[in-house]
Amino acid sequence: MSVLDYSRYYSNLARSIKASEIRELLAIIKAKKNVISFAGGIPDPELFPRKELAEIARDVIEIYGDEALQYSETKGVREVRETLCKFLSTRKSIKCEPENAIITTGSQSALDLVARTLIDPGNVVITENPSYLAAIGAFKNAGARLIGVDIDDSGMKTSILEEKLRAMSPDERRRVKFIYTIPIAQNPSGVSLSAERKKHLLEIASQYDLLVVEDDPYSYLVFEEGVDKTVIKALDRENRVLYMSTISKILAPGLRIGWLIGPDDLIRRVELVKQYVDLHSPTLTQYITAEAMKRGVIDRVIGRAIPHYRAKRDLMLKTMSEYFPEYTWYSKPIGGLFIFTYVYKSNFDAGKLLPVAIEKYSVAYVPGGSFHVDGKGANSMRISFSYPTYEQIIEGVKRLAELIRES
């Protein structure tokens, strides 16, 4: 029925926007049933506390229905923010009053709100390289130029961060708005920022008068002893850190609840932006989340998730060590849902090979180029161990190894 050419109507953003490769993949993979997907960072539904959430949802509507089904404050229901602050202060040592918190529609919405509240076209954002592709996308859509800082086993190399800032002209330095970091069990690499570097990062932020946007979906899912799980926000004496997290990996992503914690002034500004973006996040799932916190459901999910995902990670690493050729390198993640792999073979392009991987080898991953802010990483890929079964992990790794050898 469409006969018009709609391209004349599109905004520059809509015209230029790139499809998120993960989202596109999910659609393709759904259609092809035998594909083993290591693509999305999808929680294992076995960990969903269905019975408890079914009860909570019913209770919340029966008991608080008039409020839980109604419009609510843009920042989020006050009682929910109070529960959240308690949760964060006991588990993450984050000082938090309800005025410091805004509930978001999942963490993607937190990224978008941060982008719209802080970024003007031409501004600069500094990130780890590689970093989370949908954060990169949100910042780029707001017009940011991204500068990447290399990582190693201790996370972002803060000495390089410092060098890059020092080398900038005053004019360029003024354009930098914030440093975006996923300090613990980083996406895509699985590495964590060391305690010393956390301090160093805050010193640098202070010296150059920058904000820090800390994205922390994974600190609940650390598999190893001895990893420093302190969030940067807990060390934030100057109130420079905007902390964000979500229940997506520790309760259920389908509720779409995330949050931003920061200085009142900044949170108030985010609130003004959010009024026109989605008015407020779903009241019902806010109540469900708070109730799941209060009843200890989230803590129990975390307790089950850590050994569950650790076992899957171990199996994936073990299978990779058996089948992957010697010209590959891959991360040994201390937590989270992902392993990041580089293939050191000339002309290996994980992006170009993806259709072949899906069609011929029936295995899927996310090409690593999307996580790089400098156009590099064509020879890399992110693979997730969270969703596939043990059998699929073994079989999928074998298929991936074949693809790598034969391409």
Added chain:
Amino acid sequence: MSVLDYSRYYSNLARSIKASEIRELLAIIKAKKNVISFAGGIPDPELFPRKELAEIARDVIEIYGDEALQYSETKGVREVRETLCKFLSTRKSIKCEPENAIITTGSQSALDLVARTLIDPGNVVITENPSYLAAIGAFKNAGARLIGVDIDDSGMKTSILEEKLRAMSPDERRRVKFIYTIPIAQNPSGVSLSAERKKHLLEIASQYDLLVVEDDPYSYLVFEEGVDKTVIKALDRENRVLYMSTISKILAPGLRIGWLIGPDDLIRRVELVKQYVDLHSPTLTQYITAEAMKRGVIDRVIGRAIPHYRAKRDLMLKTMSEYFPEYTWYSKPIGGLFIFTYVYKSNFDAGKLLPVAIEKYSVAYVPGGSFHVDGKGANSMRISFSYPTYEQIIEGVKRLAELIRES
């Protein structure tokens, strides 16, 4: 604890954004218990089908938990879009396949997505004058300039729309992206576009090659016989209409579910934008909405809501006719939740008087200036009859009448 001056970090949008007066009001009013609020368009919670929704929420999690709690497609769960299309085709005669639909996080999010997908700074959007203030805000935030077209009892004066377009220079005409209209039980005026004008509007859109964004939250809530309830989308032969609506007024706003229906190509582009905005709308409340449609819950709410709100409207109009001074004019809405009032008294400024109204008269409304795109309407206000009780309607109208007489 905040010591930094955060203003240096804000984007131009965050710096310039105006607080939505309704949202700010809600916060103030919550703190002052004895204020009678005619401000927000808040559904009467008496109409929430608590028992049925509690059952549905529990069932949905128990039966579809693996999917309902999981990430889902950016466009929305396919089965939910199928159910929605059936609902819209039988109730609104809208032709709709799942590819034509995208589920949004309430209708505010639909407005924001439309703005980001279609508007570049400097573009022009044509609206009714007055029009919905949060739509005006979303379009302005995207950089649009708004041109208003006057309304009368038959809705937007399409002859004036035509004149305005004809009078434009070719260059200005090229900047116009779409006409935004709330054709049925318009917010804030309560008037409806006549059948002839609907046709005329589509002819004009065709002649000047414009899209039409049709916002339709209220056609389910028409109180009078003889009103043409045909949505413009049902008449849309050239596929120029982007239709949006929501369950907020006919089921529960706290679920935050709305939708956009349009040509595949356009919906696909909205989808790309939405990937970076909130990834997808809450899977759980999508499932709950679809189930409420299937079980006839929404139809039953509508059946109860029409006489319920009609009675409240009648009472408010009757009380206004008794107490309002003769130098006021107010709309006689055929549906929806609002009455729009003009006060013809020199220097009457509803915006400036609002703090007085709340503090001294303990009554609240939304100043009409916010609904006007041309800076006019300072002497107008929008009052809602949906949320207050009968007693509050009578008492609140008396207080408002006093305020008007004494100011």
